[in-house]
Every structure is written in C-alpha cells, then in structure tokens.
Amino acid sequence: MEREERRLGTTASGSTYMITLPKGWVEALGLKKGDLLTLVRVGPVISLHGPQGRDRGRRPRRARLAVTEADPEARRGKALERALVALYIAGFDVIEVRGPLSDEQRETIKGTAQRLIGEILQETDDLVLIQTLRDPQVLSVPQLLEYIYENAREMLREAFHALLAGEPKQAERVIARDERVDRFFLRLSRQLYAALQDPLGELEQGISRVEFFNVHTVAKQLERIADHAVKVAHTALALGAEGRAIPAPIAQALQALHADVQELLARVMAAFRARDGQGVHRALEALPAIERRVEAVDRTLLGLDDPHLAYHLGIVVDSLGRVKDYAANVGEVALNAEALQL
Numbered sequence: 001m002e003r004e005e006r007r008l009g010t011t012a013s014g015s016t017y018m019i020t021l022p023k024g025w026v027e028a029l030g031l032k033k034g035d036l037l038t039l040v041r042v043g044p045v046i047s048l049h050g051p052q053g054r055d056r057g058r059r060p061r062r063a064r065l066a067v068t069e070a071d072p073e074a075r076r077g078k079a080l081e082r083a084l085v086a087l088y089i090a091g092f093d094v095i096e097v098r099g100p101l102s103d104e105q106r107e108t109i110k111g112t113a114q115r116l117i118g119e120i121l122q123e124t125d126d127l128v129l130i131q132t133l134r135d136p137q138v139l140s141v142p143q144l145l146e147y148i149y150e151n152a153r154e155m156l157r158e159a160f161h162a163l164l165a166g167e168p169k170q171a172e173r174v175i176a177r178d179e180r181v182d183r184f185f186l187r188l189s190r191q192l193y194a195a196l197q198d199p200l201g202e203l204e205q206g207i208s209r210v211e212f213f214n215v216h217t218v219a220k221q222l223e224r225i226a227d228h229a230v231k232v233a234h235t236a237l238a239l240g241a242e243g244r245a246i247p248a249p250i251a252q253a254l255q256a257l258h259a260d261v262q263e264l265l266a267r268v269m270a271a272f273r274a275r276d277g278q279g280v281h282r283a284l285e286a287l288p289a290i291e292r293r294v295e296a297v298d299r300t301l302l303g304l305d306d307p308h309l310a311y312h313l314g315i316v317v318d319s320l321g322r323v324k325d326y327a328a329n330v331g332e333v334a335l336n337a338e339a340l341q342l
Contacts, residue, residue, distance in 0.1 A: 019037065019039075061091075061092060061093045061094065062092065062093065062094045062095075062096070063087045063090075063092040063094070063095050063096070064095075064096045064097075064098060065083055065084065065087065065095060065096065065097045065098070066098055066099055067080075067097060067098065067099030067100065067101055067105065068099055068100075076104065076105060076108070077104075077108060080105060080108045080109065080112075081108055081111075081112045084097075084109065084112050084113070084117060084130070085112070085116060085117065085186060088116070088117040088118070088132050088133075088186060088190060089186060089189045089190050089193055090190075090193060091190060091193055091194050091197070092132060093131070093132055094121075094129065094130065094131060094132070095117075095129075095130040095132065096127060096128075096129055096130075097109055097127070097128045097129075097130070098126055098127050099126060100126060101125075101126065101128065106123075106128065109128045109130070110128075113130045115179050115182075115183075116179070116182055116183055116186055117130065117132050117133060117186065118130050118131045118132040118133045119131055133183075133187065139187070140206065141188065141191065141206075141207050141212060141215055142207075142215070144184050144187060144188045144191075144219070145188070145215050145218065145219055145222075147184050148181055148184045148185060148188070148219050148222045148223065148226075149222050149269055151177060151180055151181045151184070151226065152181060152222040152223070152225045152226040152229065153225075153262065153265065153266070154177075155174050155177055155178070155181070155226050155229035155230070155233075156225060156226075156228070156229040156232070156258075156261075156262065156323065157258075157262065158170050158173065158174050158229075158233075159171065159174045159229040159230070159232035159233040159236065160232060160254070160255070160258045162174065162232075162233060162236040163232055163233075163235060163236040163239070163246070163254075163316065164246065164251050164254065164255060166236075166240055167236070168236070168237055168240050171233040171234070171236040171237050171240075172233070172237070174229055174230060174232075174233040175230050175233050175234065177226075178226055178227065178229075178230050181222075181223055181226040182223070184219075185219055185220070185222075185223045188215070188216060188219050189216065191212075192212050192213070192216045195209050195212050196209060210340065211337070211340075214272075214333050214336065214337045217329075217333050218269075218272060218330050218333050221326040221327070221329045221330050221333075222326075222330075224322070224326050225265070225323050225326050225327075228319035228320075228322055228323055229319075231315060231316075231319050232315075232316055232319055235312050235313075235315055235316055238312060239309070239312055242308075244306065244308070244309050244312075246309075246313065247304075249300070250297070250300060250301070250304075250313065253293070253296070253297050253300065254297065254313070254316065254317070254320075256293065257290070257293045257294065257297060257317070257320050258320060260286065260289070260290050260293060261290060261320050261323050261324050261327065263286070264283060264284075264286050264287075264290065264324060264327045264328075265323065265327040265330070267279065267282070267283035268280060268283050268284075268327050268328070268330045268331040268334060269330060271283060271331065271334045272330055272331075272333060272334035272337065275334065275337055275338040275341055276334070276338070277334070277335050277338040277339075279334075280331040280332075280334045280335050280338075283331060284328060284331050287324070287328060290324050291321075291324070294317060294320065294321045294324070297317050298314070298317055301313055301314055301317070
C-alpha cells in the first residue's frame with residue numbers, strides 16, 4: 001500500500017510526533033503537509049481526528065420544528081412536548097417552533113421550556129424561539145446520577161409519609177419535585193448523546209461511553225421510581241380529599257413493604273457504585289420475600305369493605321412492586337458493569 005508520511009500527530013495528552021497514513025486516506029480527508037491530527041485511545045481502539053474533526057461530526061446547533069395546519073394533531077399536547085425534548089436531548093442549542101400556533105400550543109411550548117429545557121428568547125405570531133439549557137461543567141456524570149438518586153429516594157419516602165400521616169402539603173411537594181428529576185435526567189441524556197456523537201467527549205466527561213451508558217440506564221430506572229413516588233403522592237391527596245383513613249394493619253403492612261423496597265434500592269445503588277457483584281447478589285436475595293409481601297398486602301386489600309379505598313391502595317402496592325423491579329434492574333446493570341472490569 002502506498003504510504004504518505006510526514007503528517008504531524010498529537011495525542012489527547014498533547015504529545016506531538018510524526019505519523020504515517022495511507023495516501024488514499026490523506027486525499028479523501030483533504031489533508032496537507034503539516035496538518036495537525038489528533039489520536040485518541042478509547043479502550044482497545046485508537047481514533048484519528050483531522051483538523052476541526054470534532055466540529056465536522058456535530059449536529060447543527062439550531063433546529064426548526066414546523067407546525068402545519070395540515071397536521072395539527074402531531075404537534076399538540078404531549079406530542080409537542082416530546083418533540084421539543086427530543087431536540088434538546090439531540091444537542092440543539094436553539095429551537096425554532098414555526099407555524100400557525102394556537103394558544104394551547106403556545107402554552108405547551110412555554111411550559112416545556114420553563115420546566116425542562118430552557119427559556120423563551122422570542123415570540124411572534126408564527127414563531128417561538130427557545131434557548132436550551134447549557135450544561136454546566138460543575139455537574140459531572142456521577143453527580144447527576146447522585147442527584148437523581150437522592151431526589152427519587154426522598155420523593156418515595158416523603159410520598160409514603162404523606163400517605164400514612166395524611167400530609168397533603170408534603171404530597172404536593174413530592175409532585176412538584178418530579179420536574180427536578182426530569183431536568184437532571186434530560187441533562188444526562190443530552191450529555192450521553194453528545195458523548196456518543198463525539199469520540200473525544202469521553203475525555204471531557206471523564207467517563208467511557210460504555211460506563212456512561214450504564215449510568216444512563218440506572219438513571220432511567222431512578223426516574224421511573226420518581227414517577228411512582230408521584231403516583232403515591234396523588235393517591236395520598238385523593239384519599240385525603242375523600243376523608244378515607246387507612247386501617248392500621250394495612251398501614252403497617254404498607255410501611256414494612258416500603259421499608260424493604262427502600263433497603264433494596266439503597267443496597268443495589270451501593271453495589272453499582274462499588275462495582276460489587278457479590279453485593280448485588282446479596283441484595284437481590286431479598287426479592288422473593290418482597291414479592292411475598294406484595295402478594296399478602298394485595299390479598300388483604302381484597303377483603304376490604306370499601307372497594308374505592310382498596311382501588312387506591314392497590315395503586316400504591318403496584319407502585320411498590322414496580323419500584324422493586326426497577327431496583328432489580330439497577331442490580332443487573334451493576335453486574336454488567338462489574339463484568340467489564342474482569
């Protein structure tokens with residue numbers, strides 16, 4: 001193979017030296033003598049990046065979302081919110097929403113921007129311009145995961161306290177806090193997409209893309225746990241508004257089930273941080289006992305004279321069962337992460 005030598009190369013650490021490349025590569029990339037290239041080692045692979053190589057692979061920083069009269073339903077309510085969030089996660093800094101916008105659509109755009117992805121820069125008859133949130137460097141990937149975990153765990157704890165103690169204000173705080181978890185998770189998702197698109201992103205984040213994927217998978221389980229805490233909080237509000245009291249034996253059973261699930265979650269999260277496979281196995285040994293508790297409480301609810309109360313508490317028991325499953329998923333990710341180190 002014909003070689004073209006005398007290309008300058010630099011590693012990510014800054015060392016500079018001469019490298020040899022196939023002539024076809026040089027011509028295809030439009031390189032010339034003296035161009036500075038970058039070599040990046042990612043696991044067993046070495047990536048070569050040309051001048052402004054990082055900028056070439058990036059998506060455009062500005063996106064346009066069209067709203068047309070011919071297809072109005074595709075850009076309403078949750079569909080419109082999901083479309084905006086997708087553009088934020090994809091890494092766009094500025095999002096234009098153009099078209100004949102209804103008052104309902106404008107409220108959805110404003111609400112989504114303020115709650116999750118940024119702020120409104122400009123608004124006209126046929127345009128809403130959104131500036132997405134910048135990712136502050138002070139929030140590392142591990143920090144974002146910890147914030148998501150701490151919030152989800154406390155939301156679940158406070159939701160159950162609100163349910164059993166009849167504290168509507170506390171239930172309302174749990175519901176409001178869900179937006180914080182959503183923001184952290186979306187920010188983490190945005191950073192993951194950036195790392196996947198840019199091989200050098202690993203160096204900026206200080207974490208490999210495989211490890212980033214594991215963190216994101218765990219964060220997704222925690223985000224779902226926060227959603228179930230919200231369901232419990234809504235149940236607390238509903239029972240409080242209807243003046244329905246939870247019988248003491250059922251309240252005690254729910255509290256015990258909640259404690260078991262919280263303990264499982266804490267143990268698998270500790271195992272994930274430590275890449276402790278044995279810790280995961282020990283934690284997951286509690287699953288059969290928790291499942292028996294869930295079944296026992298369900299049977300108790302079937303015997304209640306108040307079917308409406310049984311329905312609401314059934315939602316709570318189902319949420320605890322789901323949280324148990326999500327905690328088990330975290331354990332499985334921890335095992336996968338440990339396997340990478342063997």
